[in-house]
Amino acid sequence: MEEIHRILESVERSGLRSVLATVVHVEGSAYRKEGASMLFFEDGTQTGMLSAGCIEADLAARVPEMLETGESRVYTFDMQSFDPFSWGETSGCGGIVHVAMEPVNDVFAGHLRTVKGYLDQACEVVHIKTFNPDRSVSGYGFFAADRQLFGEWKGTFPEELFSMASSGSIGKSGMKALSTLNEEIFVHIYSPKPRLIIFGAGRDARPLASFAAAAGFSVTVADWRPAFCDRSFFPDAEELLVGFPEETADMLRITSNDYVVVMTHHFGRDMELIRILSRLRLGYLGILGPKRRTELLFDGVPIPPYVRSPVGIPIGAEGPEEIAVSVLAEVIQVHNAKRKRRGGL
Incomplete structure (x- = not known):
């Protein structure tokens, strides 16, 4: 998952000066691809990662000077070489990675907070950068589905980008040539x-909620038993809902972009949930338990193709x-496949 959410939360919470690093171009293979971000604070703390430790130390060493000058820069790391006598000092990852480093001044921080506002409202945001011949960042901009452009953009904004975003043709992140620009x-x-919605707050739901939050999901747990659906058991969940299925499902406003897992271990409640969820246009519904149990839950109704039963990748x-x-x-696999199919606002 993207680190941008943790980065934006760090920018919002911290009063420290920082530098944002973004992978803008990759040639060959690399640990992280275009769009991956990392934040370096002036006190040496960091949020996110761009490699398996190959380039972070080098980038961190550049932070004090960048904060002093306020100037941005694109750095190139050639990780194609591999010297068997180097004791691991070269990565040998096989690629060339270009990283843009930008000091987060007050103006940039304000724009990043606006990005967070859009993302918190479940809106995608397109991010763009242009570069000077000396490899500094000459301008940047953001826009969402409302086409409202914000950032530090110089000159006329290419209408072509709005059209690409609305048609879903932006595709893979990275450097792109536009017909209306010379660069x-x-x-x-x-x-x-x-968002991962877990119906059921039993013992086995706790690690799922914790792991999912660590992987970058917004986690909601719903259960009718307040003794189970308690913050002490789900400290990383963004939302806990106590109520019976009919009550909590109405509160959640579930969409096809959500991932739903049913694991209450209560056949009657599960059947009630299936009846409610079957009315919705879901993209993923995982049901804990054997396939025969799921067939009984659907009570003779054909099981939709988006239902995964038994839920999870079979690893024993x-x-x-x-x-x-x-x-x-399995949820990550479905989510990443969906993202590859999309590629637009």
């Missing part, structure tokens, strides 16, 4: 946090933690 620009789409999981890994792996 390549960096383009990336920031997506809202995907045993116990709550392993089951959580299996379920979350």
Whole structure:
């Protein structure tokens, strides 16, 4: 998942000066692809990662000077070489990575907070950058579905980008050539946090909620038992809802962009949930338990193709933690496949 959500939360909370690093171009293979971001604070703390440790130290060493000068810069890291006598000092990852480093001044921080506002409202945001011949950032901009442009953009904004976003033809992040500009620009789409809704707050729901939150999901847990659906058991969940299925489903406003897992271990409640959820246009519904149980829950009605039963990737999981890994792996797999099919606002 993208680190941008944690980065934006850090910008909003911290009063420290910082530098934002973004992968703008990759040649060959690399640990992270175009659009990956990382934030370096003046006290040495960091949010996110851009590699498996190959380039972070080098980038961190540049932060004090960048904060002093206030100037941006694109740095290139050639990780194609591999020297067997280097004791691991070269990465040998096989690619060339170009990283843009930008001091987060008050103006930039304000724009990043606006980005967070859009993402918190479940709106995608397109991010663009242009570059000077000396490899500094000459301008940047953001816009969402309302086409409201904000940022530090010089000159006329290319209408072509609005059209590409609305038609879903932006595609893969990275450097792009536009017919209306004489230079390549960096383009990336920031997506809202995907939401995982877990119906059931039993012992096995706890690691799933924790792992999903760590992976970048917005987690909601719903259960009719207040002793189970308690903050002490789900400290990382963004929302806890106590109520019976009919009550909580109405509160959630579930959409096709949500990922839903049913794991109450109560056949009657599960049947009630299936009846309610079957009315909605879901993109993913995972049901804990054997396939025969799911067939009984649907009570003779054909099981829709978006239903995963038994939920999770078959890894022979045993116990709550392993089951959580299996379920979350499947949710991530479906989510990433969906993102690749989309590529637009």
